[in-house]
Amino acid sequence: MRAVIAERFGGPEVLALAERADPRPGPGELVVRLAAAGVNYKDVYEREGRGPLPAPLVVGCEGAGTVLATGPGVSAIAPGDRVAWWAAPGSYAEQVVVPARAAVPLPADITEEAAAAVLLQGLTAHYLTTSTYRAAAGECALVPAAAGGLGQQLARVLARRGVHVIGTVSTEAKAAVATAAGVRDVLVVPPGGFGDGEQVAARVRELTGGRGVDVVYDGVGRDTFRTGLAALRRRGTFVLVGAASGPVPPFDPQLLAAAGSLFLTRPTLVDHATEPAELAERAGEVFAWLRDGTLSAEPGGRYPLARAAAAHADLEGRRTTGKLLLVPSA
Structure with missing residues (x-):
C-alpha cells in the first residue's frame, strides 16, 4: 500500500x-x-x-x-x-x-467523504458548545479564524442556537464564507494584524455595547490570545482549543483577575470522546446536525x-x- x-x-x-x-x-x-x-x-x-x-x-x-x-x-x-x-x-x-x-x-x-470532512471538527464543536461552555440564545461568542474548518462548524452550531457570533478572518473572501456559516459580525484582520489586540478587542466591545463577549472559542493560540482576553465580559470564559499560530506564551494567572475574574480552560477531545458510549452519543448528534443542515x-x-x-x-x-x-x- x-x-x-x-x-x-x-x-x-x-x-x-x-x-x-x-x-x-x-x-x-x-x-x-x-x-x-x-x-x-x-x-x-x-x-x-x-x-x-x-x-x-x-x-x-x-x-x-x-x-x-x-x-x-x-x-x-x-x-x-x-x-x-x-x-x-x-x-x-x-x-x-x-x-x-x-x-x-x-x-x-x-x-465516507462527508464523515471525514465533519467528524473531528463536528465532535469538537459538539463538546465545546455542550460540555465546555454551553452558550445560550442571547449570549455572544467570539470565534477567531471563523472561516476555518472548526470555526465554520462552531459558528453554525452557535448561530442555530441563537448566539450572536463575532468572528475574525484574514481576507474579505473569507469574510463571505464566515457570514454564510452564521457569523453576524465579521472582522477582517490581515495575517499579523492582531498586534497587541487592543483595536480588535475594542471593536468587539463596540459590537456588544461595551459589555464584551460571554465566551471565546479560540483555536488560533498565540496571535489571538490577548485579544480574546480583552474582548471578554467580566467573569467571561476563554476556551483555548488549539494553537494554529503557535503556543500561547507563559503568563501570570493574575492577568485573569485583573481582566475581570476570567475563566480559562484548555479542553481536548480525548477527554470528551474516548469512551465508546460517549463517542457514539456525540457522533450520533453530529450526524443529526449534518442531516438538518446545522453542519456542512x-x-x-x-x-x-x-x-x-x-x-x-x-x-x-x-x-x-x-x-x-x-x-x-x-
Missing part, C-alpha cells in the same frame, strides 16, 4: 508518498481501506515534531472508509462495514489500522495522497477555507 511518510521532522516538504507493507489488525483493531482522510493542524504538529510520535512516521489521525479485516476480540464491526474515526495514528495511508473502540459506524445516508460537510479542498505536502502548505498559509481532505486518488 501507499502511505504519506515524514522521514524527519520539518516543513511540508518532508512529506512524501512511499510504499509500505499492508497492515494486519491486532487484538481489538480493524484494517480499513481509506476513502478519505481529514487534514488537521494536529497533523502539522506531528510533522513538526510537536507530537508524541518519533520520526519516521505516517501522518494523520482522521478518516473514513470500508473495513477490510478485523482482529481478535472485535465482534460489533465486520469486514464490509463503513466506519469513520478521529484518533487513528497513520491515517494518511491507503490502509489504516483503527482501534475498534475508536471507530464510528456510518449510517447509510452519511458518505462541503470540503474546502480535495488532494490526492501524493499532494499531502501541498495540502499542509495551503493550510498553514491560510489559503483555504473549511476542511481539507486527502483521497487515495483525485
Whole structure:
C-alpha cells in the first residue's frame, strides 16, 4: 500500500508518498481501506515534531472508509462495514489500522467523504458548545479564524442556537464564507494584524455595547490570545482549543483577575470522546446536525495522497477555507 511518510521532522516538504507493507489488525483493531482522510493542524504538529510520535512516521489521525479485516476480540464491526474515526495514528495511508473502540459506524445516508470532512471538527464543536461552555440564545461568542474548518462548524452550531457570533478572518473572501456559516459580525484582520489586540478587542466591545463577549472559542493560540482576553465580559470564559499560530506564551494567572475574574480552560477531545458510549452519543448528534443542515460537510479542498505536502502548505498559509481532505486518488 501507499502511505504519506515524514522521514524527519520539518516543513511540508518532508512529506512524501512511499510504499509500505499492508497492515494486519491486532487484538481489538480493524484494517480499513481509506476513502478519505481529514487534514488537521494536529497533523502539522506531528510533522513538526510537536507530537508524541518519533520520526519516521505516517501522518494523520482522521478518516473514513470500508473495513477490510478485523482482529481478535472485535465482534460489533465486520469486514464490509463503513466506519469513520478521529484518533487513528497513520491515517494518511491507503490502509489504516483503527482501534475498534475508536471507530464510528456510518449510517447509510452519511458518505465516507462527508464523515471525514465533519467528524473531528463536528465532535469538537459538539463538546465545546455542550460540555465546555454551553452558550445560550442571547449570549455572544467570539470565534477567531471563523472561516476555518472548526470555526465554520462552531459558528453554525452557535448561530442555530441563537448566539450572536463575532468572528475574525484574514481576507474579505473569507469574510463571505464566515457570514454564510452564521457569523453576524465579521472582522477582517490581515495575517499579523492582531498586534497587541487592543483595536480588535475594542471593536468587539463596540459590537456588544461595551459589555464584551460571554465566551471565546479560540483555536488560533498565540496571535489571538490577548485579544480574546480583552474582548471578554467580566467573569467571561476563554476556551483555548488549539494553537494554529503557535503556543500561547507563559503568563501570570493574575492577568485573569485583573481582566475581570476570567475563566480559562484548555479542553481536548480525548477527554470528551474516548469512551465508546460517549463517542457514539456525540457522533450520533453530529450526524443529526449534518442531516438538518446545522453542519456542512462541503470540503474546502480535495488532494490526492501524493499532494499531502501541498495540502499542509495551503493550510498553514491560510489559503483555504473549511476542511481539507486527502483521497487515495483525485
